[in-house]
Amino acid sequence: MTRLIGTLLVLFWASSTALAQVSDNAVRIGVMTDLSSWGRDNTGPGSIEAAKMAIEEFGPTVLGKPIELISADHQMKVDVGTQIARGWIDNSKIDAIVDVPNSAIAIALHNMARERNKILLLSGAGASSLTDELCSPNTVQFTYDTYALAKVTASAMVVEGNKSWFFVTADYTFGQQLEQDATRFIKQAGGTVLGSVRHPSNTSDFSSFALQAQNSKSNVVAFANAGQDTQTAIKQANEFGLVSAGQKLVGLLLFDADIHAIGLREAQGTYMTTASYWNMDDKTRAWSKKFFDRTGVMPSMIHTGVYGATLHYLKAIKTAESDDPAKVMAKMRELPIEDAFVHQGRLREDGRVIRDMYLARVKKPEQSKERWDYLEIVRTVKGDDAFRPVSESKCPLLKR
Known part of the structure; x- marks a missing residue:
């Protein structure tokens, strides 16, 4: 009887693993940010660390596959940002791009993500048109807008x-x-x-x-x-x-x-x-002090948004048992958004995250x-x- 139960558990695990699908045997997230211009202090290195902290909180793998993080500086230039994104999609097999502090660059990537069926998790871009007349099923505007x-x-x-x-x-x-x-x-x-x-x-x-x-x-x-x-x-x-x-x-x-x-x-x-402040409560203070130890600054709302968007994305992959963009976006809309800075947030069909x-x-x-x-x-x-x-x-x- 014990052997039979063990066999059934192994078969169940194997069946579940077979159903879970991750393209290219890894989930790859690209942080596109500003490392050299006027937005650096509020995005930049802090956005990269925030994404790392989300991955560490979630765990090093999802559905048994590694989570890989890459980053690049778009220099606040649309042509540079689009070139980087195109290279990530074509050569690095990127699954999602996060942050993008610059609305003009975000709009260009927003169109590319829709055409190439990738997910765009915006924290730094604030133009409200991104989730209004320009809305896309592939874009999330996580933090704020105009x-x-x-x-x-x-x-x-x-x-x-x-x-x-x-x-x-x-x-x-x-x-x-x-x-x-x-x-x-x-x-x-x-x-x-x-x-x-x-x-x-x-x-x-x-x-x-x-x-x-x-x-x-x-x-x-x-x-x-x-x-x-x-x-x-x-x-x-x-x-x-x-x-x-x-x-x-x-x-x-x-x-x-x-x-x-x-x-x-x-x-x-x-x-x-x-959209957030480091000194709101015990949870925000604890997370922010960890962030401060790594960066030397307290987090901006863009940093906490990169963290929250990355974490919610990974939770959705786990729940969907797939990194297929349509399935993941469906789960991101279905799951309540919960992290150190957002409580009972939700993702609307237009890509707008509704939060305090x-x-x-x-x-x-x-x-x-x-x-x-x-x-x-x-x-x-x-x-x-x-x-x-x-x-x-x-x-x-x-x-x-």
């Missing part, structure tokens, strides 16, 4: 009486869409936009832009840019006395590393929206209790309220 950043920040600020706005906007896809989305919510809440100015990437002198913002006499000066551009803009806005004169600053895409670079004295009082977002304000220096203790969470906004509702979506994948 719609949520704009809605959470603008709606809350206008309700509190900050009705007039002026934009300092990066002259590329992400910045333009961020301003466009924010303008909509400002007007819906009863506010007005007094003006805006565009600047190229890697601008070192924001003096003329700061003066235009100052002369507008707006209640709020909003920076629709990212990385070093945001850091420089906020520093120079303080130098020109915008805050001391009563104008409030909003970083529509601001990260802990930006605040660290600016310094609390100059960044204090700035409002922002984030947080309106935060940068602390005053005397309020900070330890290094990297920079944010005060002002409001938690449920995912259904933060992200674009189905009723407004142009995505044909959503069932009406």
